[in-house]
Amino acid sequence: MTTAEQYWEGFYLDRDQVWxxxxxxxxxxEVSALPPGAALDLGCAEGADAVWLAGRGWRVVGADVxxxxxxxxxxxxxxxxxxxRITWERHDLAETFPAGTFDLVSAQFLHSPVERDGERDAVLRRAAAAVADGGVLLVVGHAGWPTWVTEPPADIRFPxxxxxxxxxxxxxxxxVELEELVERELTGPEGQAGSRVDNVLRVRRR
Structure with missing residues (x-):
């Protein structure tokens, strides 16, 4: 079975810039109105979120495999x-996890075609454990396939x-501060007009 590291290295090496x-x-x-503090960006990819956060005064740990x-x-x-303002750390989050606690833990589209059963759930529980008192866990994920995908794989499920x-x-x-479905207009890889629905969950530790 392809490991997470093998899959994602191949994914990024396929193009000079993916995102x-x-x-x-x-x-x-969701974050613009929050006072800056310490943030953890899980699955930070090519760094756009972490750079944006740092530009707004956050101290950021960006983690990716x-x-x-x-x-x-x-x-x-x-x-x-x-x-x-940013520390970059390489983690297979199913195996290792950044140390410390954070005022914001962000998991944006933390989906993987090579994850094993229960891995994402376990990672999100560790993410919640890393939230400081008064801090926020923000989980954003796809709620389904884009509208131009008319025959999606049957074995992939979106939580x-x-x-x-x-x-x-x-x-x-x-x-629970926010639990919402958001539909966004998108353009497909061949120029198709369409949309995709994402879900947003924001929870705060009292």
Whole structure:
């Protein structure tokens, strides 16, 4: 079976740049009003979210399994003048996890075609454990395939916010601040007009 490191290294080596370089819009929407503190960006990819956070005054740990993605992220941070505010760490999050506690833990589209059963749930529980008192866990994920995918693979399932909450096993020290479905207009890889629905879950440790 392909490991997470093998899969994601191949994914990033296939192109010089995979993502747009812009921060995820739902992260921007949910975090813009928060006072900056310490942030953990799980699955940070090529670093756009971490660079955006650092530019707003956050001290950021960006974690990803791909060394190639992390090298691109570090270069982006240097170009943006925020390299001194970001620490990049390589982790297969199912195996190892960044140390410390954080005012914000962000998991943006933490989906993987090579994850084993229960891995994502376990990672999100560790993410919740890393949230400091008064801090926020923000989980954004796809709720389904884009509209231009008319015959999606039958063996891939997208967790709902309810699934995520059940996996987190939160106690009464937590407050659910937002649980929402958001539809966004997107353009497909061949120029198709379409949309995709994502789910957003924001919980705060009291």
């Amino acid at each position: 747009s370089g812009q921060a995820n819009p739902l992260l921007v929407r 791909s060394a190639t993605a992390l090298a691109r992220a570090a270069a982006r941070a240097e170009e943006a003048g925020v390299a001194d 709902t916010t309810g699934d995520v909450l059940a996996a987190l096993r939160l106690d009464d020290r937590w407050e």
